Amino acid sequence: MNPTVKIARIRKSALPLPAYQSEHAAGIDLMADIGASIEMAPRERRAVPTGIAIEIPIGYEGQVRPRSGRALKEGLALINSPGTIDADYRGEVKVLLVNLGDQPIVIKPGDRIAQLIIAPVIRADIVEVDELAPSTRGPGGFGHTGR
Template sequence: MTRPVPLHVPIKQLPHGAGLPLPAYATQDAAGFDLLAAVSEPVTLKPGERKLIPTGLSIAVPPGFEAQVRPRSGLALKQGITVLNSPGTVDADYRGEVGVILINHGDAPFTINRGERIAQMIVAAYSRVEWVPVQELPETQRGAGGFGSTGVSTPQKTAAGD
C-alpha cells in the first residue's frame, strides 16, 4: 500500500507556545496528530464547564483543504473531556491561533496542564458546492427516513444459519 503524499502546511509557533513540540503523528498510520495545551498555568474544568484552550499555533491550510479539531478518544472515555464543537473547522483563510473548545462531561474536575495532549487534528480536502435548485429530488430506497429510521441493530443469524 502506498503512503499519502505529504501536504506542506506552514505553521507558526506563537510566543506562548514556545518550548512545546509541534504537532506530530503518534504512529506511522495515524490520521490525526495531537494538539497540546499552551497554557501558562494549569486550567481546571469543573463538571459541565467549557473553556477555550490555546494551542500556541497558527497554521496556513492550503486552499481546498480544512483542518478539523477532534476529541481524543482516551480523554473522552476516561475523563468525559471532549471538543464541544466537534469537529471544529479551521478554514484555509484563517490565520489566527488554533484554539480548542473543551467541555467536561465527567463527574469530577479535570485539570489541563501545559503541554498536555488535549485534542487531535486532521487536514482534509473538501469540495465546494454549487446548489442546483430542483422541484423534486431523485427517489431512494431510504427516502426521507432519518433519526433512527434504519434501526438500531442488525438481525443476527444463528449458528444453524436460520
C-alpha cells in the same frame, strides 16, 4: 504527494511543534499552550489555546478531534467534534473542550488535548430545484432506518 501545512507560533513557547506520535498516526497532537494549569468543572466548557496558527493548503481542511484516551478516562470531549479549520483561517487554533465527566479535570501546560487531521475537501455546486429525485428512504428522519 502529502500537503504541506505551515505552522506559526502565536507567542514564545517552550512547547514542541505539533507532531504525529507514531509512524501511521492519522492525527497531529495539539497541546494546551497555557501559562498555568486550569481546572474544568463537570459540564464546563473552555476554548483552550494551542499557541499556533496554521496555513492549510486550498482544497484541504483541518479536523479537530478528541483524543480517545482522555475521553474514556476523564470524559474530556470537544463541544463541536469534529471542529473544522478552513484553509483561509489564520487565527490562533483553540480547542473547544467540555468536561462530560463527573469530576473536575485539570489541563496542564503542554497537555495533549486534541488531534488535528488534515483532510481533502470537495466543494459542491449548489443548484436550486423544484423537486428532488425520489429515493427508497424518502423523507424518513432520525432513527427511520433502524434502531
